[in-house]
Amino acid sequence: MSVPAWAGGLVGLVSGGVALGVAQLVAGVVGPAAFPVVAVGDAAVDAAPAPLKDFAIAAFGENDKAVLVGGVLVVLAVVAALIGVLARRRLSLGFAGFAVFGVVGLLAVLTRPDTGVLDLLPTVVGTLAGAWALRSLLRRATTFTPALAPAYDRAPQPAMVPGASVDDEDARLEEGPEDEPERPAVMRAGGWVPEFDRRRLLTGVAGGVVVAGAATWLGREFGGRQAVDAARTSVALPKPATPAKPLPAGVDFKLPGLSSFVTPNKDFYRVDTAIVVPQVDPDDWTLRIHGLVDRPVELTYADLLGRPLTEADVTLTCVSNDVGGPYVGNARWLGVRMADVLREAGLRSDADMLLSTSADGFTCGTPVDVIMDGRDALFAIAMNGEALPVDHGFPVRQVVPGLYGYVSATKWVVDIKVTRFDEDEAYWTPRGWAAKGPIKTQSRIDIPGYGDRLKAGRTTIAGVAWAQHTGVDAVEVRVDSGQWRVAKLAEVPGPDTWRQWSIDWDATPGEHAIQVRATDAAGRTQTDQLAPPAPDGATGWHTVTVQVS
CATH class of the missing domain: 3.90.420.10 (Oxidoreductase, molybdopterin-binding domain)
Incomplete structure (x- = not known):
């Protein structure tokens, strides 16, 4: 077949998109957890060693799941393109590639809790849709035209039957000329020559993109987010039998850059x-x-x-x-x-x-x-x-x-x-995490931020500290390992919330390291010993470095 490699890659990429879009659509009906990309991502999360999970949280924060799903999609895109390149020579290789991905998806779905037979449908239907799209796009990419051709090196070829499939013609063309007797060097009419049809391919690709996009959108809609959002907004919250006390005056210093007492x-x-x-x-x-x-x-x-x-x-x-x-x-x-x-x-x-x-x-x-x-x-x-x-x-x-x-x-x-x-x-x-996780006393500097450039003179250092269900009793700040100074504390409604703190500092030119530590209501001051989050929470003093000019 005369389809170039770049076109094969494009065909594979679009076919993979159709497979995922149709799988998303079916998963929207069956349940979003049955979507094979999600199942593979969940299985990867479960199988990943603890250090890798810790790295993902540290490196990507709240976006770690989005990065994981994005990584899965990138891998799928690359391999789908490779499948398309291989399939342009032999369609059976493309079908085999989609079959492998289908098996991987099914195995991932089967690892999820409470998996039922219906949960397998998105992967099965999506795989079949991708294989169909691959075959259809490759057919569109090739046309057969009659031509005069020298016949001295091949036996006469049967004419291409109108409507015959491209893969049938591929099988015929894959028979090597070395298996045929040499013929006299004469010109012969009536042969069919395969040619790459860029326009038909691109119109087919456009249609595949539309199918993939529409199926994905419908799947997400069917997934129920709109219905659940509507149900949520319609909830009429009863009044509490035991309301919280009004927040005391002075609970929030309202300083620019300082975390507000109530997080939106x-x-x-x-x-x-x-x-x-x-x-x-x-x-x-x-x-x-x-x-x-x-x-x-x-x-x-x-x-x-x-x-x-x-x-x-x-x-x-x-x-x-x-x-x-x-x-x-x-x-x-x-x-x-x-x-x-x-x-x-x-x-x-x-x-x-x-x-x-x-x-x-x-x-x-x-x-x-x-x-x-x-x-x-x-x-x-x-x-x-x-x-x-x-x-x-x-x-x-x-x-x-x-x-x-x-x-x-x-x-x-x-x-x-x-x-x-x-x-x-x-x-x-x-x-690898502790079975019980009582929160450790901690404090954080919000302003100034790490690496900030400040002007010399009076400036404010501020942040938050927490020791939930014990309460914060004191916060101290020091600059360049000097004397600890007691910070001003905001009011709090009880021991279960964080507490704002602030202190003024006469900044002098140069580079300075600012540190903070808190003491809880039981008299325990947070340790300076640095420890990572695993297995039961990080420890150490928060330090920021600033430049003053």
């Missing part, structure tokens, strides 16, 4: 294992509580909204946050106290762990004694006065003051097994 929902950090954010219809949501309880409980969303609600200001922190890192935020949450529901279920005396499960299969292990000690641990339904954003767990998530999120803050929670730490493990524990 759109700015709140997001760290989780979900490649695709679960779209959970509140009308279909239930929470099952079982295991070491006397009376198993199952709640609907309406049940939860009908119970007495508690409002609380709570700061959440991710265990993967480096010293001075961004994975911390403060919000006002509304929900049902977890302890009340667990008492109704009748906790058995030997229970010491809650193994909670998210709608996407993620599990989290939370110490029972922390939930039951009187703090505002909530099955939260709202955040900063509105129903939970979908990215942050709509319709229901857990919020537990004093524990890192990986052992407490399950989003899209649907199941809680009351169990024991010596009998069950949550997602992160076998991956």
Whole structure:
């Protein structure tokens, strides 16, 4: 076949796009987790060693899942183009390439929790659609024209039958001339010559791009985001039976560049294992509580909204946050106290762990004694006065003051097994993280930022400090390893939130290193010993270097 390599690569690329678009469309009906790219990404996350996960979070932050999916798509694009290059010579090689990708996708889907037969459909249908597109585009790329040709080196060829497939003609053309007897050097009419048809190829490619794009868009629409968003915006939040106290005056210094006391929902950090954010219809949501309880409980969303609600200001922190890192935020949450529901279920005396499960299969292990000690641990339904954003767990998530999120803050929670730490493990524990994750006292410099250039004279150093469910009692700052100076503290409504601090500094020309440390209400000052986030939270003093002129 006379199709050039670049055209074969383009055909493969577009065929791969059609395969993924059709798979996305079918997954929109079956369920987004059945989309093979997502399944492969989820399997990669599960199989990746802990150091690689730590690197991804450190390097890409909240975009680590997007980078992973993007990487999978880049690999697929490169290999699809290679398949197209090979298929222009022998179509069976192209079909074999798509078959291999189909098998990889099916194996990845089968590794996901609660996989059913229907979950295999997106991969199967997408693979077949890609193979069909590959064959169709290669046919469009080649036309056969009659021509006079010297016949001294080949036996007479049968005419190309109108409507015959390109691969049939390929098989005929692949018979080598060395197998035929030499003929006299005469001119013969009536032969058919394969020629590359650029225009027909490009019109076919345009059609393939339209099919791939439309299928992808429809799949995402069918995936239910719009429906869930509509359900979320229609939620009428009940008034809390136990409202939070009004924020005290002086809770926020309102300095430019300083993190506000309340983190807006759109700015709140997001760290989780979900490649695709679960779209959970509140009308279909239930929470099952079982295991070491006397009376198993199952709640609907309406049940939860009908119970007495508690409002609380709570700061959440991710265990993967480096010293001075961004994975911390403060919000006002509304929900049902977890302890009340667990008492109704009748906790058995030997229970010491809650193994909670998210709608996407993620599990989290939370110490029972922390939930039951009187703090505002909530099955939260709202955040900063509105129903939970979908990215942050709509319709229901857990919020537990004093524990890192990986052992407490399950989003899209649907199941809680009351169990024991010596009998069950949550997602992160076998991956090298501690089974229990109490938050360590930390402080951060927000202004000035690392590497900032300042003018000599009076300037303000400010930031936030946190020691959830203990409270911050003091913050100290020093410059160039000099004397520690006590910073001014903002007011706080209680021990479960971060606390702003600030101090004035007479900056002199030169390069300066600024450090901060906090002391909690129990008298514990954060250590200067640097430690990475794994296995139970980073330690050390946050340091920024600035230039003053």
